[in-house]
Structure formats: structure tokens, C-alpha cells
Amino acid sequence: xxxxxxxxxxxxxxxxxxxxxxxxxxxxxxxxxxxxxxxxxxxxxxxxxxxxxxxxxxxxxxxxxxxxxxxxxxxxxxxxxxxxxxxxxxxxxxxxxxxxxxxxxxxxxxxxxx
Amino acid sequence: xxxxxxxxxxxxxxxxxxxxxxxxxxxxxxxxxxxxxxxxxxxxxxxxxxxxxxxxxxxxxxxxxxxxxxxxxxxxxxxxxxxxxxxxxxxxxxxxxxxxxxxxxxxxxxxxxxxx
Numbered sequence: 516x517x518x519x520x521x522x523x524x525x526x527x528x529x530x531x532x533x534x535x536x537x538x539x540x541x542x543x544x545x546x547x548x549x550x551x552x553x554x555x556x557x558x559x560x561x562x563x564x565x566x567x568x569x570x571x572x573x574x575x576x577x578x579x580x581x582x583x584x585x586x587x588x589x590x591x592x593x594x595x596x597x598x599x600x601x602x603x604x605x606x607x608x609x610x611x612x613x614x615x616x617x618x619x620x621x622x623x624x625x626x627x628x629x
Numbered sequence: 630x631x632x633x634x635x636x637x638x639x640x641x642x643x644x645x646x647x648x649x650x651x652x653x654x655x656x657x658x659x660x661x662x663x664x665x666x667x668x669x670x671x672x673x674x675x676x677x678x679x680x681x682x683x684x685x686x687x688x689x690x691x692x693x694x695x696x697x698x699x700x701x702x703x704x705x706x707x708x709x710x711x712x713x714x715x716x717x718x719x720x721x722x723x724x725x726x727x728x729x730x731x732x733x734x735x736x737x738x739x740x741x742x743x744x745x
Contacts, residue, residue, distance in 0.1 A: 518672075519672075550732070550733075557738050558721075560732035617675060622671065623672065
């Protein structure tokens with residue numbers, strides 16, 4: 516049973532470009548969470564999705580960031596017009612249900628904006 | 630909204646020493662509590678969790694944590710650490726119902742270094 520798969524592991528973008536981060540949850544998991552980890556900081560919750568629905572995006576910046584979890588395929592975190600401050604590690608987690616059940620994390624995507 | 634405070638950002642111990650990492654949270658309702666570990670270059674792994682019941686929780690690799698509701702604390706302990714315990718440790722909390730985001734609120738982490 517493969518774990519949570521994130522790709523790419525490392526992504527370098529120039530300022531103003533778009534970054535697309537992908538997350539395939541564990542088999543049987545329909546709940547996906549995205550977190551961002553800035554240097555010297557803990558993980559910060561960004562968004563919680565179920566298939567085709569955004570449940571909670573209270574941690575997502577209002578501009579340039581969007582997330583989706585389509586019926587088929589991985590969850591995508593999209594950052595438009597990236598800036599240097601977007602440089603961080605982005606982690607995805609999945610769980611079989613909500614309500615605070617255990618979430619399993621992927622290895623993260625390290626985004627560097629140059 | 631919940632918040633989590635980890636008291637020590639960096640801890641250095643010798644092998645066989647005892648370990649206690651502090652974690653306090655702020656939230657007035659029912660919470661689920663977690664400790665995650667991140668070994669160098671790897672993803673976060675769950676060490677242990679508390680949902681309800683016995684407040685002394687045993688996890689993997691000899692770790693345990695005690696939930697003290699009156700102190701809003703969930704400290705992580707291990708009686709004798711090993712060099713392989715060198716890692717980043719994160720305390721996390723979420724409110725299972727009605728209290729906020731279903732996602733986890735993390736502390737800033739404690740970087741533990743075990744010297745051989």
C-alpha cells in the first residue's frame with residue numbers, strides 16, 4: 516500500500532511563474548490536507564479537501580493560491596505568480612475520514628523561488 | 630482557534646539520557662493530540678496520538694506521552710534515547726468537532742540531537 520505521494524520533490528520557479536504541486540493520497544483515502552512549512556517554523560494548515568469539494572480553506576492566502584481535488588487524479592495546489600516568500604516546503608496529508616482521524620503525510624515538495 | 634507551544638526549539642542529549650519534550654496547547658474544548666517525528670530527509674511520521682481514554686499514551690520506538698487536561702499539556706517522553714532518535718519532533722492538535730478546522734495545528738517543532 517503506497518503512502519501519500521507528492522511530486523515533484525523539488526521545484527524551482529522564477530518570480531512570476533506558476534507552481535503546481537501534486538498529491539496522490541493513500542489508497543482508500545478521500546480526505547486531503549495541505550500544509551506549508553516555512554524555515555524555522557512549524558507546519559501551517561492551508562486547506563482541507565474532499566473529492567471535488569473544498570471543506571476548509573481558512574489557512575490559504577486569499578490571492579494567488581488555489582487547490583483542487585478532482586474526482587479523478589491527484590490533488591493539486593496551484594500558486595500563481597510566485598514570489599520569493601512562497602519558498603517553503605509544502606506537505607500533503609491524507610486520511611480515510613475527517614473528524615480528526617489520523618492523517619498520513621507525504622514527503623513534501625520543496626519550492627524554491629529565484 | 631487552537632495554538633500549540635513547544636518549549637524547546639533545540640535539545641541536545643547524550644545517548645541513554647532521558648527525554649522530555651514539552652507541549653502546551655490552547656483550546657477550551659475537546660481536542661485530539663498528536664506527536665509527529667520527521668527524520669532527516671523523510672516525511673512526518675506519527676509517533677503517538679491521544680483521542681480519549683487513558684491519558685498515558687504509548688507510541689512507537691519507546692515513546693510515550695501524558696495528557697494532563699488541567700495543564701493543557703501533552704509532553705513527550707522517552708526513558709533512554711538513542712542516536713537514531715535525532716530528528717525534528719512536532720506536537721499537533723485538532724478539534725474533532727465544532728471547534729475549528731479539521732486540519733492539524735502544529736507547534737514550531739523541537740530539533741533533537743543525540744550525541745553518541
